[in-house]
Amino acid sequence: MYKTLLAAAILNLLSALVHTFVGGPEVMTPFRALEFNLENKAILHTVWHLVTITLFFTTAVFFLITLRPDRYATEQLAAVMSLPYVLFALLFVLMSIVYGVFLIQWVLLLPVGVVGLIGAKQIGRRNRAS
8 A cells, every 4th residue: 555645645535525615615606696708607617616526536546546556556647646736736826926815725736746746656666676
């Protein structure tokens, strides 16, 4: 079992739950009340749900890699699952600077990516050693 990838899975599950149960009421409820182009509103609402699906799906994959390392643990899969989280975090930092507001999402996303990349390296070392 790769404890670092288990940590990434748990952190990611936390992010998914916060996104769903805190972000939904805090962000989406007021968002739906806004008056602007219906098509744009539908697209942005869909993007919100794309993020929800991505968070829960990647959580499941991190758990799968952790629970069945003999079958699913590859350095490439773990890295491909982790790197977007680092990039998403950097995007939230950039947008915080651009808009002059503190977007806290990067605080949840960056640890998932960094811990996942550490786990990917561990898989690579173990695979090369065997």
